[in-house]
Amino acid sequence: MCVRNYNNKPVKFFLFDIRKCDHHRLPLHHFLKLILSPAAERLRYILGEEDDMPTPTLFTEMDTLQQDGDELEWKESARWVKFEEKVEEGGERWSKPHVSTLSLHSLFELRTCIQTGTVLLDLEGYSLPQIVDEIIEQQVDEGMLSPDLREKISFVLLRKHRHQTKKPIHRSLADMGKASVSIPYTVCPDLRNKFMKKIPRDAEASNVLVGEVDFLDKPFVAFVRLAQATTLGGLTEVPVPTRFLFILLGPTGKAKSYNQIGRAIATLMVDDLFSDVAYKARDREDLIAGIDEFLDEVIVLPPGEWDPKIRIEPPKKVTSADKRKSVFSLNELGQPNGAAGGGGGLAEDEEIVCVCGRFCGGLFLDIKRKIPWLLSDFYEGFHIQSISAVLFIYLGCITNAITFGGLLGDATDNYQGVMESFLGTALSGTVFCLFSGQPLIILSSTGPILIFEKLLFEFSKNNGIDYMELRLWIGIHSCLQCFLLVATDASYIIKYMTRFTEEGFSSLISFIFISDAIKKMMGSFKYYPINTDFKPDYVxxxxxxxxxxxxxxxxxxxxxxxxxxxxxxxxxxxxKYVPDLALMSFILFFGTYSMTVSLKKFKFSRYFPTKLRKLISDFSIFMAIMTFVGLDRLIGLKTPKLIVPTEFKPTRPDRGWIVLPFGKNPWWVYLASFVPALLVTILIFMDQQISAVIVNRKENKLRKGCGYHLDLFWVGVLMAACSFLGLPWYVAATVISIAHIDSLKMESESSAPGEQPQFLGVREQRLTGILVFVLTGVSIFLAPILQFIPMPVLYGVFLYMGVASLSGIQFWERIKLYMMPSKYQPDFPFLRHVPLRRVHLFTLVQIICLAVLWVLKSTVLAILFPVMAGRTASRPVTTAERRPNRKRSHLRWEL
Structure with missing residues (x-):
């Protein structure tokens, strides 16, 4: 199809199959709008042009003309970075940032002002008096202004400017001497203005001047865009160069109307799409087209159904204008499949995890991808946030090592114990963080491995086979099998893992952490029973x-x-009085958890400066631990304390640090161990890769990519190394890894007033993981210090890890929907497209599967858990299936 544009040039449009339209292709109403609307066609050519320079952020200030005694002055009345801030009626403070609410009439009046007033684009301006002279000269030449009003207009526009941040009114030399009116505005504001921190670097200003005068009989309107942003003295509150200037002076009696028009243009100037139009406009009609597009997107609230005096709070997440811009993009319209902007093609994980068709192709790609980031993986770790992350994860790791080591010692008759658990955690974790593809993953032992070790020890004991030698050969075979999986790019299987698999796995691990923390806490009540019959007054x-x-x-x-x-x-x-140690332990346990949660949320509090709030939030876990360790020391009760080995020697006296491969078992055992090794390999492969998929979610905004093949390679190497040293086997720990990522999340520092800090990604580096495991290794030398930490405090940390890892899991959010009436349910996207009964049915199926896995985890079948979890995936999920707006009858990725 071909139509003519406003320059009478042919325009080509791609016609799409309407039945196949989705959110990545051009919607039908926008397609028709481009054909029928001259304004939309203008914007298509304005915004569709290639431009290497990004549009700067605009700071907009509105000044109103007021009488100061016998003199006139321009007084700052409002400002915008993203949201509006007004000077309160008392004139002593700024209002809270709020969403600008405009009357539809003011927008139409603004359109009329632009249509009938003076528009100067790319004006060469170097000072305010020169710019004012250019505007007045233009109006006089066009017959819009009488020449005898030239001096009066110039006098008014060059009055001094009083800003809300400045208490004294500074005057220029011209004002002080009152001998000239050429430059009677304030000097540049204080460069130390704290508000500058809220304005992005390289921002530019747009100034709006509105007021009423008694010598005009019709409005004086001008819109100016300077060729280069110029600092115009004290025109702007902050030292930001001015790019745009809007002036509206009119007859007396309409001050309120003028003020509304000024707010309208100021709001448009901070709108992402209109600011692009303002920078690229070639004439007056382009600006009018931008206003028309803004009017198309405006939502009108009927009068009487809301209170206009109420200030609307800024949203937690500001909607991007990219979708509005994409409608007018020449690049997107030029692609018949709508593939521009991320539509179509493979997802990121599908591109990275592929069958390369050559030996170790995936491994080489992982190494090639990671080498450019190697240096930054270390220097990016030098940040105060890393300290809090190290302390948090370290305490979680040593608690897990002690717990797992104790259970492993009971299961293997102390062939492996707490000392082996500490040494293995330190060795495996340090090597993995140094050389792996995803160093944010934390290695730890898991429940299925513990059950396998227990079964293997009982089998060896009952059949007269040396347990450590048999375990060594299983580790060697498992290592070779991992190498085979790496060489054949077997990590490709992660493409088959759906949301169902991820949510089921991560939810189960989180629930295990929560239940174990509560179980251990309840064990204190059994070990230190409460004497309910004790009455101190009668004997x-x-x-x-x-x-x-x-x-x-x-x-x-x-x-x-x-x-x-x-x-x-x-x-x-x-x-004698018997102290209630169980109750004290519970206070330490729940107090640590609740204080951690409270301090973690403190960064959203309204108290104290932003940096202090963020610092308290980052160190929330450390502060909670230190608080309750201090409370325990102050009370002086003998609560159960952390027990760390103090001597560097194997737990079992009759074994050494090296396990020899030959001499204690028959030769056929070396070959037959291939069979149990296959089971261990499947267990480790699925456990490692599912955890890696969860860590590498797109929601975490990891920019350095993943390394599934490289991770599995080093897990295999460490399997063999730990087997030779008689140490436990290690694999990715889901909950601790998620906690590691959460402790390293970054948020924007410079944000507009009212704008919530935006999640920027994760501080990807290797330093925190390395320090965690190095500290774990030297913990035996820190025993005199660590012995003061009560175990209930660490149980509280475990509880926090489990609860925190549930946040962001959609499965957990859908479980909570069962207990909510429909009118109180959050506005989740999937609830807009899927009937609630089907959502509940889908959630019920997940709950049943989770319950089955929960029951099996306590039996010998727990070693098959990763295989059973992986069975929930049936085929690769393409990018198209991940799109949330596709209306389907089933729930596969709609949820």
Whole structure:
């Protein structure tokens, strides 16, 4: 199809199959709009042009003309970076940032002003007096302004400017001497203005001047775009060069209307799409087209159904204008399949994890991808946020190492214990963080591995086979099998992992952390039972007797206080107060968890400066631990403490640090160990790759890419190394890895007033992981310090890890929908496209599967858990299936 544009040139349009339209292709109403609307056609050519220079952020300030005694002055009344801030009626403070609410009438009046007023684009301006002279000269030449009003207009426009941030009113030399009116505006504002921190670097300003005067009978309107942004003295509150200038002076009696028009143009100037139009406009009609597009997108609230005096709070996440811009993009329209802007093609993971068709092709690609980032992987770790991450993950790792080491010692008759767990964690974790493809992953032992070790030890004991030698050969075979999987690009299988698999796996691990923390805490109540029958005031019934000074007297019915008061003595074990260690442990446990949660949310508080809030939030876990360790020391009760090995030697005295491969088992055992090794390989492969998929989610905005093949390679190497040293086997720990990522999340520092900090990504580096595992290794030398940490405090950290890892899991959000009436349910995108009953049905299926896995995890079948979790995926999921707006009857990726 071909139509003519406003320059009478032919325009080509691609016609799409309407039935196949989705959010990556051009919607039908926009397509028709481009054909029928001259304004939309103009914007298509304005915004569709290639431009290497990004549009600067605009700071907009509106000044109104006011009477200051016998003199006129321009007083700052409002400002915008993204949201509007007004000077309150008292004139002493700024209002809270809020969404600008404009009347439709003011937008139409603004359109009329641009249509009938003076528009000067790319004006060569170097000072405000020169710019004012150019505007007045243009109006006089066009017959819009009488020449006898030239001096009066110039006098008004060059009055001094009073800004809200400046308490004294500084005057220029011309004002002080009152001998000239050429430059009577304020000097440049204080460069130390704190508001500058809220304005992005390289920002430019647009100034809006509105007011009423008694010598005009019709409005004086001008819109100016300077060829180069220029600092115009004290025109702007902050030292930002001015690019745009809008002036509206009119007859008296319409000050409110003028003020609304000024707010309208100021709001448009901070709109991402209109600011692009303003920078690229070639004439007046282009600006009018931009206003028309803004009017097309405006939503009108009926009068009487809301209170216009209410200030609308800024949204937590500002909607990007990219979708509006894409409608007018020549590049996107030029592609018949709508592939521009990320539509079509493979997803990121599908491109990275591929079958390369050559030996170790995926491994070489991972290495090639990681080498350019190697240096930054270290120097980017030098940040104060890394300190809090190291302390947090370190405490989680040593607690896990002690817990797992103790259980492993019981299961293997101390062939592997706490010391082996510490050494293995330190060795495996350090090597993995140094050389892996995804150093944010934290290695740890898992429940299925523990059960496998227990079964293997019992099998060896019952059949007279040396356990450590058999375990060594299983580790060697498993290492070789991992190498084979790496060489054949077997990590390609992760393309088959759906949201169902990810959510089920991560939810189960999170619930295990939560339940284990609670179980260990409840164990304190069994070990230190509460004496519910203890009554301190009466002694006779509890084997605590009161002996009178005179043996002939019977004082057994007296209370303790009476016995002591009258000179008696208390005899018996129950006479002394028995401290309630279980209750104290619970206080430490729940106090650590609740304080961590509270301090973590403190960065969203309204108290204290932003940097202090963020610092408190980053160190929330460390502060909570130190607080309750101090409380425990202050009370002085003998609560259970962290027990760390103090000597560097194997847990079992009759074994060494090196396991020899030959001499204790028959030769056929070396070959037969291939079979159990295959089971271990499947277990490790699925556990490692599912955890890696969760860590490498697109929501985490990781920019350095992943390395599934490289990760599996080093897991295989460490399997063999740990087998030779008689240390536990290690694989990616989902919950601790998620906690590691959460502790390293970055947010924008310079944000507009009212704008919530935006998630920028994760501080990707290797330093925090290396330090965590190095500290784990030297923990045996830190035993004198670590022995003061109560175990209930660490259980509280475990509970926080489990609960925190549930946030962001859609499965958990859908579970909570069961308990919410429909009118209180959050506005999730999937609830807009999928019936609620089908959402509940899908969630119920996930809950049943999760319950089955939960039951099986406590049996010998737990070693098959990763295989069973992986069975929920059936085929690769393409990019098209991930699109949330495709209306389908099933729930596969709609949820």
């Amino acid at each position: 006779t019934a509890y084997k605590c007797e009161c002996l009178a000074p005179d043996p002939s007297l019977d004082w057994s019915q007296l209370s303790k206080k009476e016995c002591v008061k009258y000179g008696g003595s208390l005899v018996g074990n129950t006479c």
